[in-house]
Amino acid sequence: MRFEGIWFRYARRAPWALRNAEATVEPGSVVVVLGHNGAGKSTLLQLAAGVLRPVRGAIRDRPAVIGWVPERFPATQPFSALGYLRAMAAVRGLGPGAAEHWIERLGLTAHAGTPLGDLSKGTAQKVGLAQALLTPPGLLVLDEPWEGLDAASRSLIPEIVAEVTGRGGVVLVSDHRGEIASLPGALHWTVTDGELRVTDTPAHVPAQSTGVPPDEVIVEVAVQRQDAALAVAGLRASGHRVLGVRERPVPAEPSATGSGPATTGPATTGPATTGPATTGPATTGPATTGPATTGPVTTGPAVTEEER
Ligand SMILES: Nc1ncnc2c1ncn2[C@@H]1O[C@H](COP(=O)(O)OP(=O)(O)OP(=O)(O)O)[C@@H](O)[C@H]1O
Structure with a gap:
């Protein structure tokens, strides 16, 4: 997936929230987007997910199935957690059981019947995560996914990230809490005042940071x-x-x-x-390409004007 000269601002005369962002992300990669509050991380992630459209530039070779977990899950709809996930599963043409699978996997069973609006922040966040995973995404976009999650639930994120990348998918995740350490092998991009820098390329990820012990x-x-x-x-x-x-x-x-x-x-x-052993024929880069079909959530996509 390639970001080609992406410029974005939220209104015609507003300052640019993102300026000439250029980057490439390979299938099977995890990219952690770092930066201060207001730097432009969420903007970049929403552009990646197709929730926002670039004012200038283009995103190429975006996987067809996209899961997007926004920073705040919009829990204002008249659904229970399970009811919401069942509705989302139905929208995606999934058979029965998909919603229940994620309710169980993410430890939401006790909250299945709770109205979305009554869920704690962390629990609502998990419902947001579940909806993004109902259909296995080729691109998973997680905006501050650790926010609100308790210690026991935090390990879910690296697990899920590994599953997506193991299928050749791409994961983009923003992080301002330093949780990046739990995603070994992740690439780093840094956004500073709307400017994106690729601060870590595969060639620069030291073997140590991929978590490879000396006997491997x-x-x-x-x-x-x-x-x-x-x-x-x-x-x-x-x-x-x-x-x-x-x-x-x-x-x-x-x-x-x-x-x-x-x-x-x-x-x-x-x-x-x-x-420990060398294997025979193995893995590689699938790259699902095609139009962006965002799969998630409930807020209406904030599509911007073509050119401001
Ligand atoms: N919906 C919006 N309308 C107008 N301006 C916005 C909107 N969302 C973000 N901005 C502005 O765009 C810039 C980048 O914001 P963004 O949310 O992308 O930053 P961020 O790095 O994700 O910050 P945080 O870590 O606080 O979530 C900021 O100046 C912000 O005020």
Whole structure:
């Protein structure tokens, strides 16, 4: 997925909330978007999700299925938690059981019958997360997902992130609380006063930060694009940890840090996997492309004017 020269502002003469953002994110990657309050993180994430449209520039190769969890889940609708998720599942053409699965998985059973408006912030946040996951997303956008979650629930986020990237999906997540440490291997983008900098590319992620202990090695393999999800699942089933899925090999010599595409180099290559043994054919970069079909929530999309 590529951000090509994205400019955005909320009104015709308002200051630019995002200026000329350029970046590329490869299939199977996690990007943590860092920055101060008001820097433009949520704006960038909403553009990524297709909730906002760029005033200038374009987002290319966005996965077809998008899950978006906004910073604040809009809990003002006349549904119970389960009723809401069932309605969202029905909208997406899912059979019975999808809502119940996520109610159980996210520990929401005790709140299934509670009206959305009566849920605590953290519980409402989990309902927001559940709706984004009803259909497995190729792009999952999480705006401050840890906000309001208790210690026991926080580990859900890395688990879910790993599941999405393991299928070759992309996860963009904003973080101003320093929870980034729980997402080893994540890339870092920093937004400062509307300017996006890619502060960590795959070539710059030290092996240590991918959480590879000394008794493990990283094995890079390439597989056919269409086999990626299966290969990732196979590697996991064999007890290996899949660190990522990407389109291109990491350059031998790290290039300079700075803004611009997250990776460079010719196409192909699979993800890095770790484990005691080398596996056979393995993983790689699926890249679902196509139009953005945001799947989530309840607030109406804030679509802006074409050009201001
Ligand atoms: N709906 C809106 N209408 C007008 N201006 C907005 C709107 N949403 C955000 N802004 C402005 O756009 C700029 C970027 O805001 P944004 O919410 O993207 O920042 P952020 O980095 O996500 O901040 P935080 O960490 O506080 O959530 C800010 O100046 C903000 O005031």
